[in-house]
Amino acid sequence: MNIKxxxxxxxxxxxxxxxxxxxxxxxxxxxxxxxxxxxILNGEVYKNEKLFLGNPRWLKFHPDSFLIVSDLNNTSxxxxxxxxxxxxxxxxxxxxKGPGExxxxxxxxxxxxxxxxxxxxxxxxxxxxxxxxxxxSIESEFSLKEKTTMGISVVNDSLIACLSGxxxxxxxxxxxxxxxxxIRKTGTFPKLNSASELESDNNIFQSAISSFPNSSxxxxxxxxxxxxxxxxxxxxxxxxxxxxLGIDLTARKIxxxxxxxxxLEPNCSTFTNISCSDTSIWISYSGNCFxxxxxxxxxxxxxxxxxxxxxxxxxxxxxxxxxxxLYFDVDWKNKNIYCLEWDDxxxxxxxxxx
Numbered sequence: 001m002n003i004k005x006x007x008x009x010x011x012x013x014x015x016x017x018x019x020x021x022x023x024x025x026x027x028x029x030x031x032x033x034x035x036x037x038x039x040i041l042n043g044e045v046y047k048n049e050k051l052f053l054g055n056p057r058w059l060k061f062h063p064d065s066f067l068i069v070s071d072l073n074n075t076s077x078x079x080x081x082x083x084x085x086x087x088x089x090x091x092x093x094x095x096x097k098g099p100g101e102x103x104x105x106x107x108x109x110x111x112x113x114x115x116x117x118x119x120x121x122x123x124x125x126x127x128x129x130x131x132x133x134x135x136x137s138i139e140s141e142f143s144l145k146e147k148t149t150m151g152i153s154v155v156n157d158s159l160i161a162c163l164s165g166x167x168x169x170x171x172x173x174x175x176x177x178x179x180x181x182x183i184r185k186t187g188t189f190p191k192l193n194s195a196s197e198l199e200s201d202n203n204i205f206q207s208a209i210s211s212f213p214n215s216s217x218x219x220x221x222x223x224x225x226x227x228x229x230x231x232x233x234x235x236x237x238x239x240x241x242x243x244x245l246g247i248d249l250t251a252r253k254i255x256x257x258x259x260x261x262x263x264l265e266p267n268c269s270t271f272t273n274i275s276c277s278d279t280s281i282w283i284s285y286s287g288n289c290f291x292x293x294x295x296x297x298x299x300x301x302x303x304x305x306x307x308x309x310x311x312x313x314x315x316x317x318x319x320x321x322x323x324x325x326l327y328f329d330v331d332w333k334n335k336n337i338y339c340l341e342w343d344d345x346x347x348x349x350x351x352x353x354x
Contacts, residue, residue, distance in 0.1 A: 027243035037318040043350040059340040078105035193250040210274035221271035
């Protein structure tokens, strides 16, 4: 091989290498920014012969010793309420479009000991209240005026934060009252790469959403880019953090028949869900990116890591787990993490002591 051929070989090698690298921004934090990293391996699997988990997606801890699971398998009912004191399981909300029914239970919230269940397709919220016998019933239900919202969080005893509907290209968040009326909108979207062919919206920046307990602070964590944000319900965005990868996201159109579908480059799975205390923000994180040929599975989409930040977004601790976490929540008072885990095609609930 002569000198000229060698030079051409190295030139094309550099070009190919550059094309295979993920587009990156400067990051606000990396995994090295965290003060400590711990492996959380010894958990206690919750066992209950009365409980069947078909296709579970959400898990919330209720401070009166309940676990609330949302199961997308609608052969029975969407919501399973597990009484940790008696091990009784109550199932609620069947499939349907009528009163007390949902097409899919897309999210769960707990405030003032009441359970809030959200259906993104019907834009409906059902509120479940407990009686003296520790049984729940539907207290009320209402529809949100914000159309096509894909996520909500009950912020306090008078306000609901919603991801703005997919038709909104300006506002990141909408705030509604407890009748579903829109009070105000706020927030801007993270920036896309200049080569993008689509306008920013909550379809591109689909996010997990949570809030600090009975406060005015809301936290968003994007599913396809490594960005999380802190909002104040009165003043708007407080902080936006990019890391640990620094993904530079491009959104393009792919023509399909008379319409198009969205294509994101790079194609990554980043943050999945959030749990907040008065002083902490915990976010589950995957950080896997995929080529066109890669098949997305539970094992490469759902995370095995939780990133722990202060209430101001300062990196504190990394928690690494053995199995993939579909969803998690924290009993902050008793210092327990409850994880909805996926292992060998089986979903289970596991409790870890901090």
